[in-house]
Amino acid sequence: MAGFLQQLVQGLGAGAVYASLALALVLIYQFTGIVNFAQGELAMFSTYIAWQLTAAGLPFWPALVLTLAVSFAGGMLIERVIIRPVEGAPELTLVIVTVGLFIFVNAAAGWIWTFLIKDFPNPFPAGALEAGGISIGLSTLGVLAVVGVVMGLLYLLFRHTKIGLGMRAVAANPESARLVGIRVGWTLALGWGLASTVGAVSGVLVAPLLFLEPNMMGGVLIYAFAAATLGGFDSPVGAVVGGLIVGVAETLAGAYVGFIGSDLKVGVPLVIILGVLLLRPQGLFGRAVVERA
Amino acid sequence: MSNPTETDAAQERTAAPPTPPRPAEWWRSARRQWAAAAVLAAAACYAPFQLVPFHVFQLTMVLVYAVALLGLNLLVGHAGQISLGHGAFFAVGAYTAAILFDRWALPYPLTLPVAAGAAFLLGLAFGVPAMRLRGLYLALVTLAIAIFLVPLLKRFEELTGGSMGLTLAKPAPPAWSGLAEDQWLYFLTLVVAVAAFLLCVGLLRSRVGRALHAIRDNEGAAEVMGVRLSVHKTLAFAWSAMFAGTAGCLYTWVIGFVSPDSFTVNLSITLLAGLVVGGLGSLSGPVLGGLFVMFVPGIAQDINDAAPGVIFGLLIIAVMYVAPTGLAGLAGRLLRKIPRKE
Known part of the structure; x- marks a missing residue:
């Protein structure tokens, strides 16, 4: 039982990372109807910026803030x-x-920083909490906390600010939004900026777990797609829940299904995407779109 | 812009109702097409006797990629659906041929239909769930397939040779032909490529091709006209996978070696990039795309390891902005600018 709970916790930790990238995907999809295949690569590029800043001697947290600002501007x-x-x-x-854009950003990062892997500093302390026979790494808790905070901030932005209201209006109906005086163009750019920032967070969270190299996010992206498909491409909450489910499913499948093991885990997102498309194409939290031909 | 011939041509196009071409004109344009085809065929048959073996090999690979792009073009250019995983079907064809050849010692000509059939069935199997929905999900599913394939190939080691791959004997030229190995492989590939091209043209001129174009241009309207969307989209996907599988089988013949790391997601993305640059929805696009995929990375790599990616990425975006029909479209535009003798 303790072993199972341990796997569950690990799955949640992995899921939180997928959730953050899925959140970025969903943000852009909501505003522009684009599924951004370059999202993972943009996150990777942001992570390189953070690495460059820390390598230049900046402490981690100021470097992170600066990176997020640069990512926001870059996304716009x-x-x-x-x-x-x-x-x-x-x-x-x-x-x-x-x-x-995916190919270009990937290669550009390789051009600037070479394809050699780099060590990325882990922002969280190394210890672990022990409770009831399972140990929860502080870094896992940190990742979960960061994703929770990002989620909360986005909620506050969308529900309680004028900008957020405008953004929701644009997502719901761009023409009507323009008629009531919302600057739709800038709002779309803002959406991309936000998504890039959220993506940068996920990149910084992933980098200590994997290693920093230009193809780092390639594997994460497909999990994020599975998460967004599972949660529904138009639901930020769905993206987070989907991410956690995908992370747990992947970890449990790798640990308990002997045939899958650690090498075939990457088949889990494929199965999830196919399953969702067959059973509930709009995802768990998404709205089914009714179209007029 | 105020080129007189061009404006005249434009006026002609807008003013004159589309009259059926007069027999003489039709004959002249058909004759021109046949002449062009004959020149191309002669050049294609003459080239391997003039080039050094390495260049013959490169030309052969251009044809291999062109066959794969022919299939991708059927799906992306003609049916308007997106695949980010055609490298996977390419790999299925390549591995099917390699395994049949390696484990069961099947004579190599027989590996081609089996490889094509395997890719077709796989395409059908994945097309059914993905095609019921919008094209976007097809892109996701195909991407997931392409990513999943590499660890899968590594897992079934006793069959696929694992990470080490399989090394095979290349088809040997029969004694009566008097050809060297590289020339024989070239002609084998050429024959298959021409057959694939003709099959593709036939498919596009048939009911199926018209249905696909209708789907690409307006799904709603196509459905109202009685085109069964899911059937045609799924079949287009399966056909397209079949061409990719055929190309994979040719790849195995030509290279004589398969390993999982030759068929990563990069291959799928490179194929899509080559097709977009070569020209979506045109007949010459796959060949131009094949040339591009074969030669540009090699040239660019001399600048920097990352240069091919930078060039591919920029070119794809630029092509989508300024020349959605790719190199084939640009070439067509240039040809039309040449004044014709009347």
């Missing part, structure tokens, strides 16, 4: 420069453009 810039020209284009075009 990408929306204004790269996404704006294809706004409203067919889904195929949008996917191809974000895939192009």
